[in-house]
Amino acid sequence: MPTKEVQRIIRVDHAGERGAICIYRAQRFIAQLFYRDLVKHLDEMLAHEKVHFDTFNTWLRVNHVRHCYALWLWSLGGYLLGGITALMGKKAIWVCTQAVESTVLHHLDWQLEYLEVHDQSAFQAVISIKKDEEEHLNLGVNLGSNSIIYLPIRLVVKSSTKFAIWLSTKL
Numbered sequence: 001m002p003t004k005e006v007q008r009i010i011r012v013d014h015a016g017e018r019g020a021i022c023i024y025r026a027q028r029f030i031a032q033l034f035y036r037d038l039v040k041h042l043d044e045m046l047a048h049e050k051v052h053f054d055t056f057n058t059w060l061r062v063n064h065v066r067h068c069y070a071l072w073l074w075s076l077g078g079y080l081l082g083g084i085t086a087l088m089g090k091k092a093i094w095v096c097t098q099a100v101e102s103t104v105l106h107h108l109d110w111q112l113e114y115l116e117v118h119d120q121s122a123f124q125a126v127i128s129i130k131k132d133e134e135e136h137l138n139l140g141v142n143l144g145s146n147s148i149i150y151l152p153i154r155l156v157v158k159s160s161t162k163f164a165i166w167l168s169t170k171l
């Protein structure tokens, strides 16, 4: 049985992928109506996040570890963040991507450091998603904006992502 800390790490990552799926789903829905050129990118990211979710889902099942009780909250939060940012415009979508993915990558870094010495199977699961998340971050950086007008979006997205991560370590 994996240690409590390892269980917690993968449970949070699993929940986070659910959140990411919902963000990109909501944005894709709105992009289809207003910014069709973005659909291809969003589909690609969505496909990645589904693979990530399955990776963690399988890990949890194989190791008989329960998933996070707050999965529904990640779904709801994801749809809200995705929907609201998409309605604020094209750039806002990428500012959101940048904020989410940079928070995610920051977490992956300390997790990988910890897992490398404590649990190889969990380490492999987490490292398998890193390249995709870096790709998403790059898209966000390249297509987004550093303008001060997006600062509130950045702050809200980052703090809600951090809050959800914190909450999921408790649930």
Ligand SMILES: [Fe+2]
Residues within 6 Å of the ligand: 017, 020, 048, 049, 052, 129, 133
């Ligand atoms: Fe992901």
Ligand SMILES: [Fe+2]
Residues within 6 Å of the ligand: 020, 045, 049, 101, 132, 133, 136
């Ligand atoms: Fe991602």
